[in-house]
Amino acid sequence: MVLVADDNEVAQRLCRRVLEKAGYGVLIASDGLQAVDLALAQNPNVILMDVAMPGMDGLEAMRRIKSERPEMRVVIASAHSMASDRERFLAAGADDVLSKPFRLGDLVAVVAKLTAKPSR
Amino acid sequence: MPLRTQSLVRRATPFIGIAAVFAVAAASGASELLAFPLFLIVVISSALFDDRTQLLAVGAAATLAILVLSVIHLGPTSNLATAVFEVAVLAIVAGSIHEVLQHVRAAEGTAERKAVDLETDDARLHMVMEAATIGLGVVTAGGRWLQVNERLAAILGVGRSELTQIGLLDVTSLRDRSAVGDALAELGRGEIVRWESEVQQSGPHGRPIPVSLAIAALSDNSIEPLLLVQVTDISARKRLDAMRDALVAVRQVIVTANSWDQGAAAVLGSLCTHLDWDLAQYWSVDAEKHSLHLRSSWRGDDSNVGDLDDPARNLSIEAGGGLVGRVWQSGIAAALDDLEANDYEQASAERRVGLRAEVAFPVVSGGATIGVIELLGREVRHIENDLITLLSTAGVEIGQFIHRAETAQALLRSEADHRAIYERSPIGIARISGDGELLEANPALLHMLEHDMETMRFQAWPDLLRAYDQAAGRARLAPMLAGITDQRSVQLRAATGGGRWLWLQLTATSIPDTSGRPEHVLVMVEDVTTVRDTQDRLAEALDSQRNANANLETLDRTKTEFLSIVSHEFRTALTGIQGFSELIRDGGLEADEVRSYGGYIFNDADRVNRLITDMLDLDRMESGRMSIRLADVDINEVVSDVVARAASTSAVVVEFKADLDPRLPIVAGDRDRLVQVVSNLVNNAVKYSPDGGNVTLSTRADGGFVLVSVADTGLGIPPDEIGHVFERFRRVRSGAAQSIPGTGLGLTIVKQIVEMHGGKIWVESAVGHGSAFHFTVPLAVEAATPQLRRHA
Numbered sequence: 001m002v003l004v005a006d007d008n009e010v011a012q013r014l015c016r017r018v019l020e021k022a023g024y025g026v027l028i029a030s031d032g033l034q035a036v037d038l039a040l041a042q043n044p045n046v047i048l049m050d051v052a053m054p055g056m057d058g059l060e061a062m063r064r065i066k067s068e069r070p071e072m073r074v075v076i077a078s079a080h081s082m083a084s085d086r087e088r089f090l091a092a093g094a095d096d097v098l099s100k101p102f103r104l105g106d107l108v109a110v111v112a113k114l115t116a117k118p119s120r
Numbered sequence: 121m122p123l124r125t126q127s128l129v130r131r132a133t134p135f136i137g138i139a140a141v142f143a144v145a146a147a148s149g150a151s152e153l154l155a156f157p158l159f160l161i162v163v164i165s166s167a168l169f170d171d172r173t174q175l176l177a178v179g180a181a182a183t184l185a186i187l188v189l190s191v192i193h194l195g196p197t198s199n200l201a202t203a204v205f206e207v208a209v210l211a212i213v214a215g216s217i218h219e220v221l222q223h224v225r226a227a228e229g230t231a232e233r234k235a236v237d238l239e240t241d242d243a244r245l246h247m248v249m250e251a252a253t254i255g256l257g258v259v260t261a262g263g264r265w266l267q268v269n270e271r272l273a274a275i276l277g278v279g280r281s282e283l284t285q286i287g288l289l290d291v292t293s294l295r296d297r298s299a300v301g302d303a304l305a306e307l308g309r310g311e312i313v314r315w316e317s318e319v320q321q322s323g324p325h326g327r328p329i330p331v332s333l334a335i336a337a338l339s340d341n342s343i344e345p346l347l348l349v350q351v352t353d354i355s356a357r358k359r360l361d362a363m364r365d366a367l368v369a370v371r372q373v374i375v376t377a378n379s380w381d382q383g384a385a386a387v388l389g390s391l392c393t394h395l396d397w398d399l400a401q402y403w404s405v406d407a408e409k410h411s412l413h414l415r416s417s418w419r420g421d422d423s424n425v426g427d428l429d430d431p432a433r434n435l436s437i438e439a440g441g442g443l444v445g446r447v448w449q450s451g452i453a454a455a456l457d458d459l460e461a462n463d464y465e466q467a468s469a470e471r472r473v474g475l476r477a478e479v480a481f482p483v484v485s486g487g488a489t490i491g492v493i494e495l496l497g498r499e500v501r502h503i504e505n506d507l508i509t510l511l512s513t514a515g516v517e518i519g520q521f522i523h524r525a526e527t528a529q530a531l532l533r534s535e536a537d538h539r540a541i542y543e544r545s546p547i548g549i550a551r552i553s554g555d556g557e558l559l560e561a562n563p564a565l566l567h568m569l570e571h572d573m574e575t576m577r578f579q580a581w582p583d584l585l586r587a588y589d590q591a592a593g594r595a596r597l598a599p600m601l602a603g604i605t606d607q608r609s610v611q612l613r614a615a616t617g618g619g620r621w622l623w624l625q626l627t628a629t630s631i632p633d634t635s636g637r638p639e640h641v642l643v644m645v646e647d648v649t650t651v652r653d654t655q656d657r658l659a660e661a662l663d664s665q666r667n668a669n670a671n672l673e674t675l676d677r678t679k680t681e682f683l684s685i686v687s688h689e690f691r692t693a694l695t696g697i698q699g700f701s702e703l704i705r706d707g708g709l710e711a712d713e714v715r716s717y718g719g720y721i722f723n724d725a726d727r728v729n730r731l732i733t734d735m736l737d738l739d740r741m742e743s744g745r746m747s748i749r750l751a752d753v754d755i756n757e758v759v760s761d762v763v764a765r766a767a768s769t770s771a772v773v774v775e776f777k778a779d780l781d782p783r784l785p786i787v788a789g790d791r792d793r794l795v796q797v798v799s800n801l802v803n804n805a806v807k808y809s810p811d812g813g814n815v816t817l818s819t820r821a822d823g824g825f826v827l828v829s830v831a832d833t834g835l836g837i838p839p840d841e842i843g844h845v846f847e848r849f850r851r852v853r854s855g856a857a858q859s860i861p862g863t864g865l866g867l868t869i870v871k872q873i874v875e876m877h878g879g880k881i882w883v884e885s886a887v888g889h890g891s892a893f894h895f896t897v898p899l900a901v902e903a904a905t906p907q908l909r910r911h912a
Binding site for chain 2: 008010011013014017018052079080081082099100101102103104
């Protein structure tokens with residue numbers, strides 16, 4: 001099961017469409033707080049996390065989730081795609097980084113990679 | 121022994137005679153009358169030649185002999201009477217003779233003693249005369265020597281026999297001769313009995329010698345009275361007196377003179393006159409200590425020494441050259457009794473002008489020889505060590521004097537310098553007492569503060585003192601009168617007498633008295649107004665520069681931030697565009713799916729396009745490449761148009777309200793741009809009212825402008841961001857506004873357009889209550905009197 005946390009409706013729809021087609025169950029959160037609640041409640045295998053969200057941003061949400069469930073996989077999917085951003089996100093604890101806009105194959109591959117690995 | 125034997129024989133002889141006569145008479149039986157004459161002769165001779173004891177013994181012997189003879193030879197009665205008579209005669213004769221002889225002898229002895237005494241006295245007198253340490257002589261009232269002792273001859277340097285050929289007056293110097301002559305005359309007449317004076321005497325060849333001369337009348341009854349002359353050589357005492365006088369005179373000069381140049385001639389003169397030299401010169405060591413230069417000179421009036429003593433000749437002596445040079449080198453006084461006998465090169469000039477004796481001594485100051493004084497005399501002389509010692513002492517004293525005088529002159533000069541500094545200094549200087557009273561203010565201070573001394577003292581200065589203490593207090597410095605010797609400068613503002621305000625810098629320094637307590641305080645007052653002004657201007661310039669830099673930095677930061685925002689916005693939009701177009705491309709979709717995805721793609725593409733348009737617009741406006749085309753525009757129409765479009769397109773549920781002035785004048789503007797302004801403000805109002813609410817548009821005429829307001833009841837702008845909303849790339853990102861998309865350029869573009877029209881734009885806002893944007897547009901020229909136009 002994959003949790004998609006993104007405030008952008010278009011992105012939500014795209015991810016849901018692609019991941020469901022790939023065979024994953026998809027949960028949608030529209031802001032950070034919602035993402036934390038859903039993550040802790042539903043234990044998704046992978047979280048696809050946007051950064052620029054109203055209220056709690058994606059990084060803060062990831063931090064909170066990781067402090068509760070360190071084994072939970074989080075992919076930061078952000079349109080902040082400068083080189084320094086990628087480093088920043090990995091340093092913040094992301095398991096992988098997906099730059100927006102992304103190829104649909106890349107989205108599926110990163111989720112597949114993380115779900116295939118055993119949880120820590 | 122022989123003498124004693126002789127004496128015994130002589131003493132015994134009378135007794136032998138008596139015994140012989142007695143024996144003959146007794147043997148012959150002769151009458152004692154016959155023997156009596158013989159006895160008488162013996163007794164008389166004994167009386168004549170012997171002393172009383174011998175006489176008595178001889179007499180007794182003769183009496184015994186007569187008495188025995190008369191008893192032996194005659195009848196006892198008659199003969200005994202004769203014998204007694206004979207004895208009596210014998211005794212009387214012997215006694216008389218003895219008595220007479222005694223008298224004679226006594227008289228003789230007195231005479232003899234007198235003669236011996238006379239002889240002894242004469243010899244003693246002679247001895248006394250000869251042994252006397254003073255010269256003694258006897259002269260007649262005419263002055264002719266009758267007798268002189270050896271000492272007198274020695275003093276006068278004349279042989280004794282020669283001396284007796286001449287008179288007292290002849291050995292007296294010409295100067296004193298008449299005085300002595302008068303004295304002799306008075307003594308001769310008995311008018312005085314004693315005369316004393318110090319005169320100069322000499323033999324015909326010798327140097328005059330100072331002597332103490334005493335002449336006393338000898339009590340003699342002879343017609344021409346004799347006079348005892350006592351001559352004491354006082355040259356040693358005179359010498360010492362002269363040396364003492366010389367030193368005293370030198371000291372007097374150096375006590376009264378202000379400088380060595382002033383006193384030098386007098387000192388040299390005193391040495392010459394008192395010590396009997398003809399020429400004196402002062403040689404000073406030059407600054408490089410290479411040579412001695414003739415600085416001052418003194419000579420007796422009658423001295424003809426040519427130009428030897430002319431300082432103008434700039435004579436110089438090297439170290440070790442001549443006596444003077446040697447004295448300089450050694451620092452020890454030295455003398456030459458006779459220059460003839462000491463052939464130094466330097467001495468040749470002196471000898472040429474007849475100078476024969478020379479003494480030179482160092483002038484010492486601070487342990488170093490700073491000059492040499494040279495005394496020269498015409499006559500060869502024996503220069504005593506004590507003179508050299510004295511001159512050395514004088515040299516030290518003169519050196520000390522020169523040092524003192526130079527120090528004093530330097531002090532005077534420095535005092536004059538200081539005074540000049542004080543008087544002419546451009547810095548104000550005030551001298552104040554320990555309790556703050558102004559004692560002295562230099563001209564610069566009075567000029568600076570535009571006060572006379574009176575108002576300065578009683579009015580301006582106390583004010584200044586207070587201001588200083590306040591300023592010092594603020595700077596945590598001591599008050600001016602705190603007695604701290606090193607105070608830092610304090611700057612304060614003060615008004616001049618003329619009402620100008622100056623920045624003054626005051627530096628107070630307390631000057632302690634000898635006991636170390638602060639006696640008075642010196643205050644330097646500088647007018648630093650110009651400096652302060654410059655500093656202020658500089659600070660302003662620096663500030664603005666700093667602000668400009670800060671702005672640039674902010675701009676830079678904002679640009680970077682903007683790039684990040686723009687790219688984020690682009691990529692967010694592109695995510696949908698790319699993702700859904702990839703889905704469509706890959707196929708296998710339902711027709712309604714394709715339609716729906718196409719709508720997403722279109723919207724995001726439109727958004728990207730808007731972003732690009734905004735950026736380009738702003739760039740054109742800022743670079744001045746966009747112009748506005750002014751035409752008559754009815755703002756009410758613009759507003760209505762925008763509202764209509766917004767209401768039809770917006771998904772957000774806000775209620776639009778319009779409060780349009782029906783008599784609104786026409787403005788001069790670019791309609792498309794004004795639409796852009798109102799549209800942007802309306803879109804913002806809608807965007808920032810996520811929970812719905814009212815968006816009210818109003819128009820109103822305001823002077824030469826039309827005022828347009830767009831008010832919402834939305835999120836509002838936090839106070840710390842309201843000042844920046846018109847800046848490029850600044851967006852309200854806090855709280856609920858964070859997720860509201862935007863380029864951050866809209867309001868910047870709006871402001872540019874309004875200002876290009878000659879209007880203004882501003883905003884009022886309260887968080888939670890909404891925001892109201894207002895802008896003005898100038899009226900069209902022909903609309904200046906809108907009422908007329910509207911009513912026409």
